[in-house]
Amino acid sequence: MYRRTLLSLLLGGAALGILAAPAAAQVREDPSAYPSQTIRMVVPFAPGGASDFAARLIQPGMSEALGKQIVIENRAGAAGNVGMDVAARGAPDGYTLFLGNVGTVSINPYLYSDLTVKPERDFIPVTIVADTPGILIANPKFPPNNAKEFVAYAKANPGKVNFASPGSGSLNRLEMELFRKANGMDMTHIPYKGGAGPAVADIIGGHVEVMFTTISSAINHVKGGRLKALGVTTRDRVQALPEAPTLVEQGFPDNVSASWQGLLVPKGTPRPIIDKIHAAAVKAMSDENVRKRFLDSGTIPVTNRTPEEFKTFLEADAKKWSQVIKDVGATPD
Amino acid sequence: MELFDRIIFGFSVALLPINLLYGFVGTLLGTLIGVLPGLGPVATISILLPITFALEPQQAMIMLAGIYYGAQYGGSTTAILVNLPGESSSVVTCIDGYQMARQGKAGLALATAALASFMAGTFATLVIAAAAPQLAEVALEFGPADYFSLMVFGLVGAVILARGSVVKAIGMILIGILLGTIGIDVNSSVPRFTFGIPQFGDGIEFAVVAMGLFGIGETIANLSRGEAARTSVKDFSGLWPKLSDLRAIIPPSIRGMTLGSALGILPGGGPILAAFSAYSIEKKVAKDPSRFGNGAIEGVAGPESANNAAAQTSFIPMLTLGLPSNAVMALMIGALMMQGLHAGPQLMTNKPDLFWGLIASMWLGNLMLVILNLPLVGIWAKFLTVPYRFLYPGIILICCIGVYSINSSALDVMLACLFGLIGYIFHKLECEPAPLLLGLILGPLIEENMRRALLISKGNFETFIARPISLSFLILTAILIVFLAAPRLRSTRERAFQEQS
Numbered sequence: 001m002y003r004r005t006l007l008s009l010l011l012g013g014a015a016l017g018i019l020a021a022p023a024a025a026q027v028r029e030d031p032s033a034y035p036s037q038t039i040r041m042v043v044p045f046a047p048g049g050a051s052d053f054a055a056r057l058i059q060p061g062m063s064e065a066l067g068k069q070i071v072i073e074n075r076a077g078a079a080g081n082v083g084m085d086v087a088a089r090g091a092p093d094g095y096t097l098f099l100g101n102v103g104t105v106s107i108n109p110y111l112y113s114d115l116t117v118k119p120e121r122d123f124i125p126v127t128i129v130a131d132t133p134g135i136l137i138a139n140p141k142f143p144p145n146n147a148k149e150f151v152a153y154a155k156a157n158p159g160k161v162n163f164a165s166p167g168s169g170s171l172n173r174l175e176m177e178l179f180r181k182a183n184g185m186d187m188t189h190i191p192y193k194g195g196a197g198p199a200v201a202d203i204i205g206g207h208v209e210v211m212f213t214t215i216s217s218a219i220n221h222v223k224g225g226r227l228k229a230l231g232v233t234t235r236d237r238v239q240a241l242p243e244a245p246t247l248v249e250q251g252f253p254d255n256v257s258a259s260w261q262g263l264l265v266p267k268g269t270p271r272p273i274i275d276k277i278h279a280a281a282v283k284a285m286s287d288e289n290v291r292k293r294f295l296d297s298g299t300i301p302v303t304n305r306t307p308e309e310f311k312t313f314l315e316a317d318a319k320k321w322s323q324v325i326k327d328v329g330a331t332p333d
Numbered sequence: 334m335e336l337f338d339r340i341i342f343g344f345s346v347a348l349l350p351i352n353l354l355y356g357f358v359g360t361l362l363g364t365l366i367g368v369l370p371g372l373g374p375v376a377t378i379s380i381l382l383p384i385t386f387a388l389e390p391q392q393a394m395i396m397l398a399g400i401y402y403g404a405q406y407g408g409s410t411t412a413i414l415v416n417l418p419g420e421s422s423s424v425v426t427c428i429d430g431y432q433m434a435r436q437g438k439a440g441l442a443l444a445t446a447a448l449a450s451f452m453a454g455t456f457a458t459l460v461i462a463a464a465a466p467q468l469a470e471v472a473l474e475f476g477p478a479d480y481f482s483l484m485v486f487g488l489v490g491a492v493i494l495a496r497g498s499v500v501k502a503i504g505m506i507l508i509g510i511l512l513g514t515i516g517i518d519v520n521s522s523v524p525r526f527t528f529g530i531p532q533f534g535d536g537i538e539f540a541v542v543a544m545g546l547f548g549i550g551e552t553i554a555n556l557s558r559g560e561a562a563r564t565s566v567k568d569f570s571g572l573w574p575k576l577s578d579l580r581a582i583i584p585p586s587i588r589g590m591t592l593g594s595a596l597g598i599l600p601g602g603g604p605i606l607a608a609f610s611a612y613s614i615e616k617k618v619a620k621d622p623s624r625f626g627n628g629a630i631e632g633v634a635g636p637e638s639a640n641n642a643a644a645q646t647s648f649i650p651m652l653t654l655g656l657p658s659n660a661v662m663a664l665m666i667g668a669l670m671m672q673g674l675h676a677g678p679q680l681m682t683n684k685p686d687l688f689w690g691l692i693a694s695m696w697l698g699n700l701m702l703v704i705l706n707l708p709l710v711g712i713w714a715k716f717l718t719v720p721y722r723f724l725y726p727g728i729i730l731i732c733c734i735g736v737y738s739i740n741s742s743a744l745d746v747m748l749a750c751l752f753g754l755i756g757y758i759f760h761k762l763e764c765e766p767a768p769l770l771l772g773l774i775l776g777p778l779i780e781e782n783m784r785r786a787l788l789i790s791k792g793n794f795e796t797f798i799a800r801p802i803s804l805s806f807l808i809l810t811a812i813l814i815v816f817l818a819a820p821r822l823r824s825t826r827e828r829a830f831q832e833q834s
Contacts, residue, residue, distance in 0.1 A: 052667060075741050078534035082742075085531070114529075162789055168522050190788050193519050193781070207476040207789065296674075 044083025061284025080104035092268030134233035215298035346690030359396035363403020422604035429632030453590035453638035454699030457645035482806035509772020550756015593642030604640035611639035
């Protein structure tokens, strides 16, 4: 009996391995028959992160809408490049989806000169799924209380202020570089690794003064009084944290940015299939429960972008970050 | 009394039949994966994450937590009976637990492990309930300079607990540190030892090295030893300890659970470091340290209580601050996020049923584990009496699935096999792989924190002695080095280890 338990465990594990592997037979099928088999969604980050969170929130609704199960495949490594590469090599038949984000799609191509994947060339955008706004946070004991005071303080104390980031090539570092350069501030960059957690912890502990991070990783600390918000990077105030002023309203109109998550498919995927995936994603995102979970985490669900609008957005996003990267000479983390 | 009310409230949640059921499923699954070498809580919990999405938050958390601390119990069974750490934190239990088993005291060793873990589990539950909010503040006080000194202290401590020659131990630590440098450097972005392979950009996964060295390497080593090695461990007599045994178990358990509770709170601490540290403390306070490595009961009780206490108190920074102190806690945060909840200061006030229910479930889970592990130990041991020709391919398959499930990377599986081979060579050279693992964990943390501390202090090394926490750990490190280098002590240590081999 015990042996059977062991065996079933092994078989279960093996089945899992098989599920995770790409479908072996790639037969071109009529798009109207799509989907006829399991669909995989490649998430280029480990379970537990923001991308994984978004993927697992939309997975049940999308599976239901499409009528076939979507399997999430976490392929972490090299700042998301490993997963992006895996997805780009997938067959363009609608059975490989890629959950890209600002880092993998808009930043990495300009950071890693040897990247074999070119998102613009290798993927077709389907829809943006969620937007996580950025927030400029500081330790409560840090003297400035808003973005204007922060600029003045950093100028009065050149080289004295330290800012944290979750890595040299991260969006949050580039957000600060954009802000710093526009306002002529001299600060020291302290890079962290392992996501926002360790860096935010050192801001709470008062070891580093300020950083840009996603609202979702800071919202509870701000509400609990362990961090103060100097500004958010949205045009309008964020519903989950209405007391935090935007950078725009404080006189910094260029500091609008967000860590977005979006669905892309390999180049060559037929348009009728893209439309089906788009409709399924919109349907999954419109579910009241899913919306609520996104909003509670400080993430804004996005359901009103067509594939074309997403494409235009991507072009602008890539242009903006490639310029910042060039300006500051940022390198991969 | 407020604490009392909170605990009563917690039990009112945890004792709901549905919550009890998920607690039981979690601890059962935890024991199973704990018994089976190579399959750990990280892999198991990531596989189960999608399932928890369908559960209520407290059921999901109660089950996942059960897997985690259940694995600490189950891991020791394998460590004692086959000298294989079922769980990486039971590496230390192998040393004396297996020796006890070979001397026909397998039952006593298992009972010691279970009772020490239960005591520690009870204590840690109380610690979490009483001090969760306050204790988290301690961890926050630690800045980069303090972490640097703490990690150095941990690494020097690793030399002392290593079996065999000091030179070999230092060599193994250095290999571990070197392996830890693989990847893209955080500060300068220079790729180090990546050979242009993108998968190496984030370094080699700890679990890959651990499963390779311990899971696969030990399996090869065991095969070369033949069937005889396992024959002495089928006798579980003396499962219920005598009064004199209890007297020998309780003091090291108390030391272990105190130390483990403290180390569990620190990020990067956790069950492995706690077990190692508890072992070296037991060795230090023992009247006759030469018994260690030869089946000393303290060498089982101390580390077992320490790793279980640490596994539980690592929930404190996660629940109260949203700071994961290890990979499992990061997954727990992920599981909460999937429920639309945030681990953080507000969890306790927004979701008191989840918070206190989870804590109460930990004590109930520990109780279930004693029952699962003592009267039913025969069942778990049956897993280990499966003939080698079934067991070893099974272990290696599970290791490979486990390794693959972390990153879905075939390269990781090949690396684990390579480390298996290296582990076998280490075995032949009589080099203990445990210090290598510590070097691998602590090396990168030491480098990262040292450079971060220096960035913050603008290159001023005084920061390491100006901060009281950092200074304390540096002084402790210096004392350790003096002890290690003192000729009289060194000869005692060498004699002690010679007697073992």
